[in-house]
Amino acid sequence: MSVLDKYIPRLAVMPLTQLLEMNAVHLKIVNERKTRHGDYRPLPDGSHRITINANLNQYRFLVTLVHEIAHLVAFKKYGRAIKPHGVEWKHTFQHLMLPFLRPDIFPNDVLPLLARHFKNPTASSDTDAHLSVALKKYDAATDKNYIFELVQGAIFATDNGRKFQKGKKLRKRYECLEIESGKVYLFQPNVQVEVLKS
Known part of the structure; x- marks a missing residue:
């Protein structure tokens, strides 16, 4: 329990600890991975390992941990x-997730977006732009911006160093021109990037 105290809201610690113990989960908290917030793996001895990125804010950590426990329980x-x-x-x-969707666990600006998201949860909360933006407010400050915050024509770099120019918005995503190749890629509005020239 003392480990989870550092990573999730206090009132979620006891029920989550019970879930982990009941399902024989080895919880491993790891350095940030760019491609995922967490993952689940069954182990050869019949136990289970869940890894979660240490850099997540307490609300994203909680959602990610329950997401991974759901894989285990569903399998x-x-x-x-x-x-x-x-x-x-x-x-x-x-x-x-239902027992955790309470105002004494999640802030009032996040709770209605979570309730809407959980009507039909997706593979990643990051694909829900409104929820992702609401959760980002509780992250440690960074020098990154969301794609939707940039002006059209702005030049930006992604985590892998590729450079793009922001184009027009389609229905939900933005067309962005990769500077080096001249190819057009579609970006979700809530992708975080480094602005090079606005």
């Missing part, structure tokens, strides 16, 4: 043939 209940983010996982995630 145990329905078998390994299910899709990783299919209907069985969605129902399991909704069921496990």
